[in-house]
Amino acid sequence: MNIFMKLFKKRETLLAFFIAVxxxxxxxxxxxxxxxDNITNILKSFTVxxxxxxxxxxxxxxxxxDVSFTAIAQVTQYIVVYVLLNFLTGNIYIAFVLAIASGIxxxxxxxxxxxxxxxxxxxxxxxxxxxxxxIMYVITRGKLLYEVPSFFWEFAxxxxxxxxxxNGAFTGLxxxxxxxxxxxxxxxxxxxxxxxxxxxxxxxxxxxxxERVGVNIRNTILFIYGVAGAIAAVGSIVHVSIVQTVIPNSxxxxxxxxxxxxxxxxxxxxxxxxxxLGTVLGVLLFAILSNSLTLLRISSYWYNVFIGSIxxxxxxxxxxxxxxxxxxxxxxxxxx
Amino acid sequence: MEDFITVENISKNFSGLKALRDISxxxxxxxxxxxxxxxxSGKSTLIKILAGVLSADSGKIKIEGAEMVSYGPLGGxxxxxxxxxxDISLFPTLTVLENICVARAIGQGRILSILGSERARAEAIxxxxxxxxxxxxxxxxxxxASQQLVAIARALNNDSKLIILDEPTTALTSKxxxxxxxxxxxxxxxxxxxxxxxxxxxxIVELCDRVLILRDGGLIAAKPIKDTNxxxxxxxxxxxxxxxxxxxxxxxxxxxxxxxxxLTKKNNFKDIGFSLRHGEVxxxxxxxxxxxxELALALFGINAADSGKIAVDGTECRVRTVNDAxxxxxxxxxxxxxxxxxxxxxxxxxxxxxxxxDKFKDKFTFLKRRSMSExxxxxxxxxxxxxxxxxxxxSSLSGGNQQKxxxxxxxxxxxxxxxxxxxxxxxxxxxxxxxxxxxxxxIAENGMGIILISDEIKEITAYSHRAIIMRNGRVAxxxxxxxxxxxxxxxxxxxxxxxx
Ligand SMILES: Nc1ncnc2c1ncn2[C@@H]1O[C@H](COP(=O)(O)OP(=O)(O)OP(=O)(O)O)[C@@H](O)[C@H]1O
Ligand SMILES: [Mg+2]
Numbered sequence: 001m002n003i004f005m006k007l008f009k010k011r012e013t014l015l016a017f018f019i020a021v022x023x024x025x026x027x028x029x030x031x032x033x034x035x036x037d038n039i040t041n042i043l044k045s046f047t048v049x050x051x052x053x054x055x056x057x058x059x060x061x062x063x064x065x066d067v068s069f070t071a072i073a074q075v076t077q078y079i080v081v082y083v084l085l086n087f088l089t090g091n092i093y094i095a096f097v098l099a100i101a102s103g104i105x106x107x108x109x110x111x112x113x114x115x116x117x118x119x120x121x122x123x124x125x126x127x128x129x130x131x132x133x134x135i136m137y138v139i140t141r142g143k144l145l146y147e148v149p150s151f152f153w154e155f156a157x158x159x160x161x162x163x164x165x166x167n168g169a170f171t172g173l174x175x176x177x178x179x180x181x182x183x184x185x186x187x188x189x190x191x192x193x194x195x196x197x198x199x200x201x202x203x204x205x206x207x208x209x210x211e212r213v214g215v216n217i218r219n220t221i222l223f224i225y226g227v228a229g230a231i232a233a234v235g236s237i238v239h240v241s242i243v244q245t246v247i248p249n250s251x252x253x254x255x256x257x258x259x260x261x262x263x264x265x266x267x268x269x270x271x272x273x274x275x276x277l278g279t280v281l282g283v284l285l286f287a288i289l290s291n292s293l294t295l296l297r298i299s300s301y302w303y304n305v306f307i308g309s310i311x312x313x314x315x316x317x318x319x320x321x322x323x324x325x326x327x328x329x330x331x332x333x334x335x336x
Numbered sequence: 337m338e339d340f341i342t343v344e345n346i347s348k349n350f351s352g353l354k355a356l357r358d359i360s361x362x363x364x365x366x367x368x369x370x371x372x373x374x375x376x377s378g379k380s381t382l383i384k385i386l387a388g389v390l391s392a393d394s395g396k397i398k399i400e401g402a403e404m405v406s407y408g409p410l411g412g413x414x415x416x417x418x419x420x421x422x423d424i425s426l427f428p429t430l431t432v433l434e435n436i437c438v439a440r441a442i443g444q445g446r447i448l449s450i451l452g453s454e455r456a457r458a459e460a461i462x463x464x465x466x467x468x469x470x471x472x473x474x475x476x477x478x479x480x481a482s483q484q485l486v487a488i489a490r491a492l493n494n495d496s497k498l499i500i501l502d503e504p505t506t507a508l509t510s511k512x513x514x515x516x517x518x519x520x521x522x523x524x525x526x527x528x529x530x531x532x533x534x535x536x537x538x539x540i541v542e543l544c545d546r547v548l549i550l551r552d553g554g555l556i557a558a559k560p561i562k563d564t565n566x567x568x569x570x571x572x573x574x575x576x577x578x579x580x581x582x583x584x585x586x587x588x589x590x591x592x593x594x595x596x597x598x599l600t601k602k603n604n605f606k607d608i609g610f611s612l613r614h615g616e617v618x619x620x621x622x623x624x625x626x627x628x629x630e631l632a633l634a635l636f637g638i639n640a641a642d643s644g645k646i647a648v649d650g651t652e653c654r655v656r657t658v659n660d661a662x663x664x665x666x667x668x669x670x671x672x673x674x675x676x677x678x679x680x681x682x683x684x685x686x687x688x689x690x691x692x693x694d695k696f697k698d699k700f701t702f703l704k705r706r707s708m709s710e711x712x713x714x715x716x717x718x719x720x721x722x723x724x725x726x727x728x729x730x731s732s733l734s735g736g737n738q739q740k741x742x743x744x745x746x747x748x749x750x751x752x753x754x755x756x757x758x759x760x761x762x763x764x765x766x767x768x769x770x771x772x773x774x775x776x777x778x779i780a781e782n783g784m785g786i787i788l789i790s791d792e793i794k795e796i797t798a799y800s801h802r803a804i805i806m807r808n809g810r811v812a813x814x815x816x817x818x819x820x821x822x823x824x825x826x827x828x829x830x831x832x833x834x835x836x
Contacts, residue, residue, distance in 0.1 A: 193448055193449060193450060194447060194448055194449060195441055195442060195446055195447060195448070195449045196447075197449075198434070198438065198441075198449045199442075201427070201429070201430060202427055202430075202438065204429075205427035205428055205429055205430065206425070206427065206428075208423075208425065209425040209426065209427060210427075211389070211409060212387070212389060212409050212419070212421065212425050213409070213413070213425075213438055213439035213442055214408075214409050214410030214413055214439060214442045214443060215442060268429070272427065272428070272429040272430070273429045333625070333808060333809070334603065334604070334605065334606045334627070334808060334809035334810065335606075335807070335808035335809060335810055
């Protein structure tokens with residue numbers, strides 16, 4: 001097989017190709033699409049999804065599943081903003097530190113339950129999602145927090161590479177988007193070049209095989225879910241910075257979109273496969289398509305149809321591959 | 337030569353079941369030790385204890401003179417013990433390079449995993465083994481034999497001093513087995529000890545210096561190979577001498593149950609034609625890539641043929657799907673039984689009746705538990721599946737006993753035509769004899785026709801009434817009973833090599 005074929009077989013190349021095609025097609029319909037303003041806006045509006053997707057990627061590579069990350073984000077957001085409104089005068093860094101602590105605690109709880117009960121992670125995280133979210137609702141009675149400290153929106157408003165656009169306003173790459181890309185880079189390095197990161201793949205391929213080469217299964221699972229919790233928490237701070245209000249049901253419900261982006265990015269639900277680059281490209285493709293639906297004034301329900309199709313498509317590809325492998329059919333050179 | 341490892345009075349129980357009792361032995365450096373025993377006699381358990389994956393309930397292990405308390409899998413690797421497990425244990429979605437290097441990196445407690453620096457080392461090891469495998473290919477895309485070699489390369493990369501091979505030859509063709517033996521001999525010469533587990537006793541006799549024989553978890557005998565022979569080892573394993581049942585002669589007037597005419601599938605096989613009588617065992621033999629498995633899958637509707645005719649009991653039938661095949665009375669026991677057809681964490685009973693649930697419905701379509709249990713019990717006895725109750729889950733059985741459960745499931749169907757793909761791989765000699773005895777009774781009772789695909793020429797010569805030899809996707813020859821013998825079959829198989 002030559003290099004070109006090999007590259008094309010990679011999900012990342014395929015996605016980059018699709019993104020390029022979509023950009024060309026959409027740009028030919030709408031002049032506004034390729035403007036600096038629009039591009040930075042698209043990126044900013046998908047930053048939360050992008051951050052969440054890194055945590056979900058980690059979990060899916062390990063052969064697990066996490067649907068509780070939205071609840072972790074929701075609860076964290078509420079706690080942090082509430083604390084900063086009532087007990088502490090802080091800044092954005094303190095907000096992140098508090099959030100990460102809260103996210104790790106809830107994530108570790110997931111990890112402990114998953115490791116000790118040896119139950120499918122999806123079952124456990126459905127349970128903890130309801131639990132985290134339920135407790136918050138009971139305590140807060142679903143009350144919104146309208147006012148958030150000003151450093152949140154200052155953070156979301158900060159830009160680099162800023163220029164003045166034709167309306168006389170500043171436009172530029174949002175700092176939150178930079179945060180997303182930096183996190184992506186860090187986790188790409190961890191997953192690719194550290195033993196801990198590789199252990200995530202090993203566990204996802206086969207827990208038994210991983211155990212037999214000396215991977216500490218318990219610590220690795222705790223690491224995965226703890227970090228997934230922390231990433232969800234970081235996402236929640238970015239979210240509140242952009243939205244500037246804490247609405248107790250504004251994040252829960254986004255699980256499917258995030259999982260779909262990760263799967264589109266080449267991660268396999270059965271574990272052992274996936275990359276940060278693929279996930280970022282998956283999110284970008286989602287972002288572009290969602291934006292184009294708006295620009296072309298197509299009902300946003302089509303977007304949901306699209307997400308559903310992605311999940312079905314990816315699962316089908318996996319299933320077909322597995323069926324083919326199971327059959328053990330080999331090519332025979334039939335004598336003439 | 338000094339001892340590498342000494343085991344003293346090791347015992348292991350699994351919830352009441354004595355898997356190992358009071359085992360003591362030692363292995364010298366550079367020695368190849370064979371480990372024999374019936375299915376469930378404790379071979380895999382013993383090596384898992386050596387590897388540190390399981391810990392013994394009592395007893396001592398000394399490695400190079402130093403006494404060890406439970407050391408865990410990492411400890412095992414660090415002290416130079418590597419295992420190639422029955423179920424191989426590679427990481428299928430990762431590259432060959434990473435599979436080879438990962439255990440060592442973890443063992444060294446490294447933080448970073450930069451594979452570039454290890455590439456040369458890994459390549460050198462593969463080179464020493466004399467195999468050409470692309471080090472960047474993904475493991476799941478390699479054939480089983482190459483995967484086996486990757487596992488061995490990993491063991492060498494770990495600087496192993498003891499390499500344990502748990503039934504490494506079950507999935508290999510005879511040529512690949514030859515290569516493996518060469519490698520093992522090379523290892524021995526460089527001072528590495530080897531433990532070799534196999535149900536093919538002749539392999540142990542050929543390869544090993546000494547043999548340990550386990551029976552029901554106890555060590556029955558430890559003998560140098562030169563002081564013993566194949567028959568004695570078999571007798572020691574089973575505890576009695578074996579009787580091999582011969583198949584009854586086939587009734588030449590018996591009606592034809594399966595007639596196949598010019599069956600063709602692109603890139604699989606071409607112009608296949610044969611007939612099978614009631615009560616007949618038709619052997620099918622051919623090298624890997626001869627199209628024999630693909631043909632079997634076509635008859636069972638998994639890999640439907642492009643053209644040609646299949647007739648069962650004189651009526652032509654379309655076999656496009658598994659359902660078609662099953663309703664025509666065809667059953668198929670696949671070669672790879674571990675990944676196909678077992679629900680691992682379900683009880684043995686449920687697994688056995690899985691393909692025949694209709695038989696166990698009462699008039700309200702509820703399942704009759706009693707008769708399900710009776711059916712399961714019957715198979716536990718006839719195939720001597722080692723367990724104390726059909727309620728146990730399948731994953732608690734030893735590898736060979738799991739295979740017997742799959743066999744039971746299909747035999748329970750009592751089909752008209754039974755296709756068996758390598759039915760005795762990984763099964764001990766006593767159970768092998770048992771399987772053919774039960775096939776014989778089933779033939780006598782309902783006139784079942786059997787297609788027996790096997791790599792073991794001995795099995796074909798012993799049990800089939802006629803034999804088809806396949807070559808390059810075609811029927812090369814159909815041998816009548818009196819012409820089926822090893823030399824003749826080997827001669828025809830070798831002809832292929834020369835024409836190639
Ligand atoms: N995890 C487990 N739980 C309960 N019983 C077990 C477990 N593992 C093994 N056993 C039992 O211990 C006994 C020995 O099993 P083991 O796998 O060592 O056999 P073996 O000699 O390797 O057989 P085979 O030739 O079939 O591979 C069997 O009776 C098996 O059912
Ligand atoms: Mg075993």
